[in-house]
Amino acid sequence: MNDQEKNTQIAQETEIREEQVAPEATPEVATESAGATTATESPETTTTEGEAPQEKTKETTQETQEQQELSPDEKIQNLEATIESLKQELIRTKNELEKTTAQLQAAIAQYRNLQADFDRFRERTSKEKQELEFQVKKRVITALLPTVDNFERARSQIKPANDGEMAIHRSYQGVYKTFVEGLKQLGVSAMRAENQPFDPNYHEALLREPTNEYPEGTVIEQLTRGYMLDGVVLRHAQVKVAVPLETESAPAESQSPPEQPQEEKGEENN
Known part of the structure; x- marks a missing residue:
């Protein structure tokens, strides 16, 4: 094998190795890419969640900047407007308080009037009840008084002649005594009229006796x-009243000729 063939073989082996190494590195690169993407998206999410506070902060900052940008005169005008608004609100509140107080006083006065009317009604009803009870009791007792009178006449006129009559007389007097005690418990009391000055409020003069x-x-x-x-x-x-005895009439005046008027006397002299 010559040198050219060796170099070609080495180059091929190198390419094969690089191809084997490349797939192993791919997951790491993917992980790094995902992390970068997440890191990139997180600020956006954070920005979305904190968007409202940031807007408020921006508005406050803008207002502060606007106030800082106002001139002193404008600031004074704003303060005066605020004070005037507070004064008007205070006046409205005061008027409402006075109105409520007046309504409360009227309600209290109405309650007191109703209470006074009720007290007067209760007092009047109580008096009417007492008067009605008195009138009923008066009518009943007045109807019973002739019976008392008959017992008293019997006591003064009947003279028991024997023990039997005396027993009957005592029995009647016992009934009379019980009857009178019952009248006393009802508030009845007898008048003492004899040897008292005549009073038309208590006495009725049936007879007059000169004495x-x-x-x-x-x-x-x-x-x-x-x-x-x-x-x-x-x-x-019902009583007999003393009157003075009639005195003798005065003696008749001696009859004497009336005196003549002065003018007539003068004419006679002439």
Whole structure:
């Protein structure tokens, strides 16, 4: 084999080796390429997720730059406008507060009026109830008073002649006593009229007796007992009242001719 053939063979072997080595290196290159691609895509993804905060930061930066770019007069005008807006808001809030306060005061006044009306209604109802109870009790007791009068007349007029009559008399008086005690528990009390000055608020004068033994206007005798119910007159006492004796009439005046007028006397003299 000559030198030319040897060189050709060596060249062929070298090519075969290079072809064998090339496929083994391909995965590494692919891995590196993928890593590069991922590295390239990651900043884009990060940029997309952080896009909103970056935009806000940009807006704030722009506003700050705009404020920095404003002149002092413009800044003062902006502040004055802001203050005026706050004043208007304060006025609106104050008006709403006053309106709410007025509504609250009106509601409180209405509540107090309703409470006062209810108290008056309750008081009036209580008085009406008491008055109704009093009137009913008064009518019932007034209807029973003639029975009491009959017991008192029987006690003063009946004179028991024997033990049997006395026993009956005591039995009737026991009933009378029980009856009177029941009336006392209901608030009934008897008047004491004899030897008292006549008072039309409590007494009813049926008879008048001329006498000098008692002062004028004194109750001499009680004909029918009077009664009170809870301090109110239930029935006036019927009484006899003393009046003074009639005095003798004054003597008649002596008859004398009337005096003539002065003019007539003068004419007669002439």
